[in-house]
Amino acid sequence: MANSVSLEAGALRGVAAGTARLMFYSLLAIVLMTLDFRGAYVQRIQAAAGGLVEPVLLLIDWPVVGLRSLSSLLESQADMSRQQAELERELIELRAGLSVVDDLALENARLRDLLATTERLEYSMMTAELAAVDLDPFAHRIIVKRGRNDGVEVGMPVIDARGVVGQIEQVYQYSARVILLSDPDHALPVQILPEGERTIAYGSGALDRLRLTDLPMNTTLVSDQLVVTSGLGGQFPPGLTVGRLAQITRLPGQAFATAEIRTTAAMTRNRHVLILIEAEAALVDDALSGMADQLSIEPSPSAEDQADGSETAVDSSEAALDEPSADQEPTP
Amino acid sequence: MSATREGYRGLIASLVLAYLLTLMPLPVWLDPARPYWVALVLIYWHLEADRLRHLGHAFALGILLDILTGSLLGRNALGLVIINFLLARFRSRIRFFPAWQQALVIGALLFNDRIVQLWIIGLLDRGWPSWSWWLPPLIGIMLWPWLFLALDAMRSRQRKPT
Numbered sequence: 001m002a003n004s005v006s007l008e009a010g011a012l013r014g015v016a017a018g019t020a021r022l023m024f025y026s027l028l029a030i031v032l033m034t035l036d037f038r039g040a041y042v043q044r045i046q047a048a049a050g051g052l053v054e055p056v057l058l059l060i061d062w063p064v065v066g067l068r069s070l071s072s073l074l075e076s077q078a079d080m081s082r083q084q085a086e087l088e089r090e091l092i093e094l095r096a097g098l099s100v101v102d103d104l105a106l107e108n109a110r111l112r113d114l115l116a117t118t119e120r121l122e123y124s125m126m127t128a129e130l131a132a133v134d135l136d137p138f139a140h141r142i143i144v145k146r147g148r149n150d151g152v153e154v155g156m157p158v159i160d161a162r163g164v165v166g167q168i169e170q171v172y173q174y175s176a177r178v179i180l181l182s183d184p185d186h187a188l189p190v191q192i193l194p195e196g197e198r199t200i201a202y203g204s205g206a207l208d209r210l211r212l213t214d215l216p217m218n219t220t221l222v223s224d225q226l227v228v229t230s231g232l233g234g235q236f237p238p239g240l241t242v243g244r245l246a247q248i249t250r251l252p253g254q255a256f257a258t259a260e261i262r263t264t265a266a267m268t269r270n271r272h273v274l275i276l277i278e279a280e281a282a283l284v285d286d287a288l289s290g291m292a293d294q295l296s297i298e299p300s301p302s303a304e305d306q307a308d309g310s311e312t313a314v315d316s317s318e319a320a321l322d323e324p325s326a327d328q329e330p331t332p
Numbered sequence: 333m334s335a336t337r338e339g340y341r342g343l344i345a346s347l348v349l350a351y352l353l354t355l356m357p358l359p360v361w362l363d364p365a366r367p368y369w370v371a372l373v374l375i376y377w378h379l380e381a382d383r384l385r386h387l388g389h390a391f392a393l394g395i396l397l398d399i400l401t402g403s404l405l406g407r408n409a410l411g412l413v414i415i416n417f418l419l420a421r422f423r424s425r426i427r428f429f430p431a432w433q434q435a436l437v438i439g440a441l442l443f444n445d446r447i448v449q450l451w452i453i454g455l456l457d458r459g460w461p462s463w464s465w466w467l468p469p470l471i472g473i474m475l476w477p478w479l480f481l482a483l484d485a486m487r488s489r490q491r492k493p494t
Contacts, residue, residue, distance in 0.1 A: 018417065018420065018421070021387050021417075022387060022413065022414070024387075025387045025388070025390075025391045025409075025413040026410055026413060026414070028391070028406075028409075029391070029394070029406035029407075029409045029410035029413065030406065031406075032395075032405045033405065033406040033407060033410070033452065036404050036405040036406065037404060037456065045405070049399045052399070053399060056352075056355070056400060057355070059352070060352055060355050060357075064356075064357060132357045133355050133356075133357060134355060134357050134358060134363060134366075135355075135401050135402045135403075136401040136402055136403035137363070137364075138403060138453055138456075138461075139401065139402040139403045139404075141402040177402065184456070
């Protein structure tokens with residue numbers, strides 16, 4: 001009798017212990033998920049795990065690349081020569097277009113010089129091949145085969161031939177992880193072209209769509225307008241294509257109109273992407289610097305020291321003389 | 333002594349293969365049908381060999397999977413812990429089912445896991461998955477007998493090397 005009772009109690013205790021362990025591990029997992037979702041608490045863990053992740057990713061990538069090169073070996077010569085002819089034709093067309101663009105760039109530089117606005121910063125591009133790895137489709141991440149060794153840094157914009165893809169989120173030794181625009185955690189300052197209306201595009205969780213959630217109700221935007229990066233925030237250079245407006249909804253009773261953007265970049269379907277290096281966006285764009293001229297705010301604090309140097313510095317110091325209060329604003 | 337070490341070799345080899353298959357690139361149309369390899373291999377070792385039976389094992393494997401696939405840290409860990417817990421409760425019964433019935437039970441486990449994951453994704457506001465979300469458990473059911481035979485063959489060969 002006593003024996004059976006103790007047996008039963010033991011079995012009960014076993015079940016209870018199992019449940020307690022389940023509770024413990026579930027809680028641990030939920031806490032981890034919350035920390036991961038809320039902020040950068042577990043970034044350090046993930047950075048440390050980079051050393052573990054990278055060899056596995058490259059290990060998977062390697063045979064796929066081998067297969068690809070094998071299939072390209074087996075491709076018939078006729079196919080190859082046809083492809084080459086096609087590419088050559090394309091190259092000639094693009095070159096012709098580029099000469100026009102070069103001329104425009106020169107003209108633009110001259111005009112900017114006349115207006116005494118800040119120079120657009122130059123940036124160079126680095127092609128990066130996508131690693132042949134499938135990540136969690138809900139993670140909105142891709143892996144590119146360029147890493148710390150190639151000078152990749154966190155925050156660099158990533159684009160493809162048709163538009164913005166995302167930005168570098170984590171850098172490993174020979175590879176890097178890119179967060180896509182479509183991730184719900186990603187926000188991108190954009191400008192909608194004909195009007196130049198500025199707003200912020202949030203990832204929607206669907207690979208080919210972004211959300212605009214805070215447009216004014218009386219906005220004049222219509223669908224199919226071009227959306228480009230605005231360059232505000234300094235992360236992305238201005239003027240990169242993002243996508244086209246898809247539809248604008250004005251729900252009665254809501255404070256803001258919302259819209260959707262169809263992204264033009266191929267996101268995960270690319271084989272190659274471009275990483276922009278030193279793509280520091282010009283902090284002050286035309287409109288802002290125009291306003292700055294009117295308000296006679298000096299472009300740089302050291303302008304007075306070199307007043308006898310350049311013309312713009314003389315201009316601004318004269319302007320500062322007209323309104324000395326502008327100088328003293330920072331120190332009340 | 334050497335038998336256990338060889339056993340470990342099989343265990344680790346099958347797990348590494350499961351992770352590689354999870355990350356292996358598939359054509360876009362085939363990608364949604366990718367089975368939950370790590371869960372299938374974990375279920376096999378727990379059910380047939382009574383190894384990896386602790387919840388801690390499942391948690392560690394899940395965290396590793398989360399780190400490798402870049403998903404939210406802890407999502408797969410929670411799923412695998414729940415699978416392992418349910419399996420531990422019903423293991424003595426499931427073991428003696430015929431293969432097709434076993435496959436159905438494992439399908440039920442995998443469906444349950446999908447529901448848990450759906451709940452997490454819903455909380456995160458990551459967009460509603462399409463109907464193909466429910467494909468991996470079905471593939472898992474169809475795959476189970478073959479996986480079972482393959483891993484069994486590997487284990488018996490390791491037990492008595494010729």
